[in-house]
Amino acid sequence: MDHVLGLECLICGVRYTPSEVEYVCPKHGDDGTLDVVYDYGAIGRTINESGIEGFGSGKGIWRYKALLPVRRDSPVPPLAVGDTPLYPAPRLASELGLRELWIKDDGREPSASFKDRASAVAVVKAREKGVQFIATASTGNAAAALACLCASVEQPNVIFVPASAPAAKIVQLLVYGSTVLLVDGTYDDAFELCLEACREFGWYNRNTGYNPYMTEGKKTVVYEICEQLGNETAGNWGIPDVIVVPVGDGCIIGGVHKGFKDLLALGRINQIPRIIGAQSAGSDYMWQAWIRGEDVLTKPAIRASTLADSISAGLPRDRIKAMAAVKESGGAYVRVSDDEILAAIPALARGAGVFAEPAAAAAYAGLVHATESGLVTADDRIVILSTGSGLKDIDSAGSSVGEPHRIAPDLAEVKRVLGTHV
């Protein structure tokens, strides 16, 4: 918090001090998403010349503590959040007629999804406030991330998850020891119930698009990408021309935008890449609003239904930030069918060795669309965010591939099946 000037309502622009408000603008209720405003001058004086490491020698996302809304002296969870690999994907690039493509693999986080970046910050904030319980509603990954990070510091937590969440994600919660409330309803129902419960019991609320600090954890991916694309010896920071992000609630894409805005304000980069949001055709609220020029403050919820459960959101909770990310960066929204998402799973795995869950594979499917429709061109340097591990949802992955060969334990069988292939 050392460098936070305040929390600004994205609707009315009123700025509050962090002690005045917890989550949303009091005048605008649950829609009044807040943006954390930093003192970039002070941050610029704190951080290093080449990197943006501030406040000493933290690891992973904590390297960027000077740019995070936590106190300098706050203890952080011991798990390794952030510092995920950025892989070049030359074979996929050439298939798509592109020159440079990278995959940022956040399936490699401690709980196997991007959400760890945000949940790590939630755990630190809750402890700064000294609350006893943290709660969240989630389609699965935000919950698994919170459960994981909480377990690492023995922090009690309560999770509201729709009963339709994939089994692996629910098992994760139970294994980490969370109190799990399986809600007979949609993610949106679970979200509202969690809000109510937090108000009633005074729990710390991690809900996406409601807790303003989640964007801040998520933005760390951009610092890493720019460092990874830069030339370490020359101390340069690199930027892609385009970044493709899968979008459900819109918190990740808002965080990506915030990360670039921070670096621009600090003079580390000189422009913001085009940010492309990829949605499932069965959960395309942002795409609709973008194409039709609709106001996300008045556009009602849609019915969301997609096998990419992590991007299923009838009313994206971070829609103000999600729209600004695309509009202000000169990007776009694309939408892809569930079949295209399924096809993207083996395509990514075989083309680059990255096994992604459906929502994560949607970024690649979205890139295919963006390439076909001319939103990206051969010369663009492109990064796609792979936001979660394929092991999170093996049923979907399984339906995207064929069956194995079943054989007797006999070499003749091997020859019969493989024929001339060996």
Ligand SMILES: *Cc1c(COP(=O)(O)O)cnc(C)c1O
């Ligand atoms: C949460 C999630 C997303 C979408 O992030 P939003 O902030 O909800 O837009 C994409 N992929 C995975 C794997 C996720 O868990």
Ligand SMILES: [Zn+2]
């Ligand atoms: Zn307001």
